[in-house]
Amino acid sequence: MIRINTQDRTPIYLQIIRQVKYLIATGMLKEGDELPTVRMLAQQLLVNPSTVAKAYRELESEGLIYSRTGSGTYVAPTRVIFSNEERNRILYEHIDTLLVISANLRFSLDQLLELIQTRAKEINIYKEKE
Numbered sequence: 755m756i757r758i759n760t761q762d763r764t765p766i767y768l769q770i771i772r773q774v775k776y777l778i779a780t781g782m783l784k785e786g787d788e789l790p791t792v793r794m795l796a797q798q799l800l801v802n803p804s805t806v807a808k809a810y811r812e813l814e815s816e817g818l819i820y821s822r823t824g825s826g827t828y829v830a831p832t833r834v835i836f837s838n839e840e841r842n843r844i845l846y847e848h849i850d851t852l853l854v855i856s857a858n859l860r861f862s863l864d865q866l867l868e869l870i871q872t873r874a875k876e877i878n879i880y881k882e883k884e
Contacts, residue, residue, distance in 0.1 A: 770795075774819070779844065791826065
């Protein structure tokens with residue numbers, strides 16, 4: 755689930771941290787889910803194990819994950835509430851991508867907003883007030 759973007763100038767350990775936070779925030783990683791071992795994730799991402807270890811240490815210090823010696827690393831039971839700044843940053847990344855793609859496909863902003871509203875109703879994300 756975690757991927758490194760070699761075009762991104764963000765340090766790799768920060769990319770790992772952001773992606774794990776995103777996976778937790780979206781519920782793709784849930785309380786008690788086991789994360790890959792440092793060695794396994796380093797091999798998958800083709801990075802130095804110390805890079806993954808640094809990311810895991812930071813996530814653990816923030817209370818998002820915890821380690822059990824000899825057992826593994828898991829998503830912590832209590833979630834840290836993201837600051838508005840962090841929530842906005844996560845959404846801005848996706849909004850920027852969506853805006854660029856829709857502009858390249860020659861959708862107007864009004865068309866894009868209409869598609870978003872239609873899709874939200876289809877997947878029942880936002881309940882309309884009755």
